[in-house]
Amino acid sequence: MSASFWCQVLHVKCFTKPMLLSSVFDVVCCSCHVNLKVLNFYLPFKVPQICIFILGGVMSEPKTPTPTPAGDTYKGWVFKWTNYIKGYQRRWFVLSNGLLSYYRTQAEMGHTCRGTINLATATITVDDACNFVISNGGAQTYHLKASCEVERQRWITALELAKAKAACMQAESDDSGDDFSPSSPPAAPGQGGGSQNSEVQSALRTLGSKVEDLSTCNDLISKHGSALQRSLSELDSLRLTGEAGDKIRQVTERATLFRITSNAMINACRDFLALAQAHSKRWQKALQAEREQRVRLEETLEQLAKQHNHLERAFRGAAQVNASKNVINCFSSDEDDDNEFFDAMEEAPEFITVPADPQFHKSVSCLLSHANDFGSCTIYKRRTRIPDKPNYSLNLWSIMKNCIGKELSKIPMPVNFNEPISMLQRLSEDLEYHELLDKAAKCQSSLEQMCYVAAFSVSSYSTTVHRTGKPFNPLLGETYELDRQRESGYRSLCEQVSHHPPAAAHHAISDRGWTLRQEITVASKFRGKYLSIMPLGTIHASFEKSNNHYTWKKVTTTVHNIIVGKLWIDQSGEIDVVNHTTGDRCHLKFAPYSYFSRDIARKVTGVVMDKDGKAHYVLSGTWDEKMEFSRVMQSSRGGENGTEGKQKTVYQTLKARELWRRNPLPEGAETMYYFTALALTLNEPEEGVAPTDSRRRPDQRLMEDGRWDEANSEKQRLEEKQRSARREREREAASQRTSSQSEEAALHDNYQALWFDRCVDQITGEQVHIYKGGYWEEKECGSWEGCPDIF
Incomplete structure (x- = not known):
């Protein structure tokens, strides 16, 4: 044998x-x-x-499970060394986007990560045929063991490729200069070309990724080829005779030929890589120039289309005015019989001058100028990227161990825990899905309108699913405006109206028939393993056409794994959306996450009922993905529910229809604090905003730019300046104290908000701040004399 x-x-x-x-x-x-x-x-x-x-x-044949590759993600079971008592334990590892994470089970992937290593700075070494080690500078080291050598080799190959990609991406982010910016603004809405541009950018990124893969494969082929040649040389030195020796010599010859061919391929690939890298930036510059030229042409065409449309409307309006002789004053000029001029009606929004004769080429230039005044508008191009989040290390426990049980707003926190937006900007993010309110304003039925309002109340939480950073606490008197009237028809203003307790007032109005206002006070407690955030205050939404007025409150947000593990966020509680005009009500329930629950995570359910308690719609979905609604045809009592003996209500409904679906995150969001497309634009510098606007806050701007040490120093300066201003107000109050006033009342902070008045809400009876007007008028005039110096 x-x-x-x-x-x-x-x-x-x-x-x-x-x-x-x-x-x-x-x-x-x-x-x-x-x-x-x-x-x-x-x-x-x-x-x-x-x-x-x-x-x-x-x-x-062995029945050994092998890792499952899926695109850039690699998953599988690997044994990990834990300690000398338990030894190697089976763990589920996931390799994605240059990060290697592990979990105890596959079910933990959605909520509890046991550890993560960034491969960009990690070293990968092989101990023996099945064991390998991944280390990140001594801070993290994983001793791993595959069930066989082939499986280990698959992991090593996947890890090497992922490491090369991560290192390349990090180098690109560090070296990215003025040659080419992937964050170039997209085509404006309505111009088209945005999807084509994104496709071109995606193709470029894919080609770049494949080129890097090719480079990495070249290195691996060279490395493994040399190892194979050495092994064959060692076999040849054994001087075996007979059939075995002939086979070894034959394999050695074939391996030599293979290596010669591989070296030729490697040299060709190296030349290709050199050419690609040399011409890459030039091609990208040319593509950028072409794209900008196309955008300019599209803008010109859009302006011409708007002018043409305005001319048609003006001509039709003139014809209608001419037909209504009883309300039109007509006069003619003796000097020019070819033209007639008509005064518009008193109710008309603008004065229109048009010729009566269809042959009006003599006045085309005047009309074009007039149409340009009314029909054109400035199209803003919002940014699509911010600087990537730096990788600053911080000892979390050294800061948090003394904060257990304290109010979060009273704890001096470094910017390392923040995201580069303020709480006022985070509050403005509630308008991410303002289209739901636009649709609600068009509804004829108040019950259907309630469905859209309820979906809007849920949609505001979708932006928080990955957002574990804390927004900056606004300074007293700080404001933030979000003017999207040209693009989306609404304008929003927030102001920090109180510091202790911290309270922010918000007012948004849309020319599409709705108004939103709220005053939110955030109470928070650190419980050691998790952080609870309880928003206090009522949100109001009113609609001009139907005169319906809705109110609701926010649920509790919980941040888990504060000290150990991967941070994750959950929303739990109940919301009652009430229509105070008709008495309709929607009861929403946010189910808290439970490891033992069979329901889907982040589940939200709700029922829309009229004033008599009759159910008309059933809502279902998740707060991080989508909401659907179904019309109720019939309801009946079912069996007992649980130990309390309550009966479930069974609703017979029609097919569900989608109310709302979350917008996908921008590409690269994981390196930009998981900001949405709207959030990326919130801190973008704008001309003409108030001196107290959050965009002008220096510590927040420094943090966004990645200068965190300077941001921490600036944050301390601003907080001390705020404390000094508070002490000055208290001294003035004490000096004005009369004999009838108590000392406690005199020392009370007598701060008054600039744009909001404190009063009693007629709907809820709460003490609230309501917008008193004047901000947008002051902005138009460019006069900000009344604004305090807070920065």
Whole structure:
């Protein structure tokens, strides 16, 4: 029986020593439990531990699960060294976007990560055939063991490729200059070309990624080819005779030819890479110039289309005015019989001058100028990227251990825990899905309108699913405006109206028929393992056409794994959306996450009822993805529910329809604090905003630019300036104290908001701040004399 009888060996990890077998018996592999039938045969080599043998026509194959690749993600079971008591433990590893994370089970992937290593700065070493080590500068080291060598080699290859990609991306982000910016603004809405531009950018990124893969594969081929040649040289030095020696020499010759061919391919690929890298920036510059020229042409065409449309409307309006002789004053000029001029009606929004004769080429230039005054508008191009979040290390426990049980707003926190927007800007993010209010304003039925309002109340939480950073606490008197009247028809203003307790007033109005206002006070407690954030205050939405007025409150937000593990956010509680005009009501329930629950995570359910308690719609979905509504045809009481003996209500509904779906995150959001497309524009500098606007806050701007040390120093300066201003107000109040006033009342902070008046809400009876007007008029005039100096 010759060695060629063992026809296929996939792995090379072996028993510790050769074995002399003199009879027929079964050898069970100690790792994969494969039965190896052995005849009288002396094995001069080590028996493979994991293998596939074909012996006597019978094939035994190991049932070892292998990792599952999916695009850039690689997943699978790997044994991880834990300690000397438990040894190696089976863990589920996920390789994605240059990060290697592990979990105890696959079910934990959605909520609890046990650890993560960034491969961009990690080293990967192989201990033996199945063991390998991943280390990140000593701070994190994973001792891992695959079930076989092939599986280990698959992981090593995937890790090497991921490491090369991560290092390349990090280098690109560090070296990105003025040659080419992927954050170039997209085409404005309505111009088209945005999707084509994104496709071109995506193609460029894919080609770049494939080129980097090719470079990495070249290195791996060269490395493994050299190792193969050395191994074959060592076999050749054994000086085996007979059939085995001939086979080894034959394999050596073929390996030599393979290496020659591989070297030729490597040299060709190296030349290709050099050319690609040399011409890449020039191609990108040319593409950027072409794209900008196309955008300019599209803008010109849009302006011409708007002018043409305005001319048509003006001409039709003039014809209608001419037909209504009883309300039109007509006069003609004796000097020019070709033109007639008409005064518009008193109710008309603008004065229109048009010729009566269709042949009006003499006045085309005047009309074009007039149309340009009314029909054109400035199109703003918002930014689509911010600087990537730096990787600053911080000892979290050293800061948080003394904060247990304290109010979060009273804890001096470094900017390392923040995201580069303020709480006022975060509050303005509630308008991310303002289209729901636009649709609600068009509804004829108040019950259907309630469905859209309820979906809007849920949609505001979708922006928080990955947002574990804390927004900046606004300074007293700080404001933030969000003017999207040209693009989306609404304008929003926020002001910090109180510091202790911190309270922000918000007012938004849309020319599409709705108004939104709220005053939110955030109470928060750090509980050691998690952080609870309880927003206090009522949100009001009113609609001009139907005169319906809705109110609701926010639910509790919980940030888990504050000290150990990966941070994750959950929303829990109940919301009652009430229509105070008709008495309709929608009861929404946010189910808290439970490891033992069979329901989907982040589930939200609700029922829309009229004033008599009759159900008309059922709402269902998740607060991070989508909401649907179904019309109720019939309802009935079902069986008992749980131990309390309550009966479930069974609703017979029509097919569900989608109310709302979350917009996808921008590409690269994981390096930009998981901001949405709207959030990326919130802190973008704008001309003409108030001196107290959050965009002008220096510590927040420094943090966004990645200068965190300077941001921390600036943050301390601003907080001390705010404390000094508060002490000054208290001294003035004390000096004006009369004999009838108590000392406590005199020392009370007498701060008054600039744009909001404090009064009693007529709907809820709460003490609230309501917008008193004047901000947008002051902005138009460019006069900000009344604004305090807070920065």
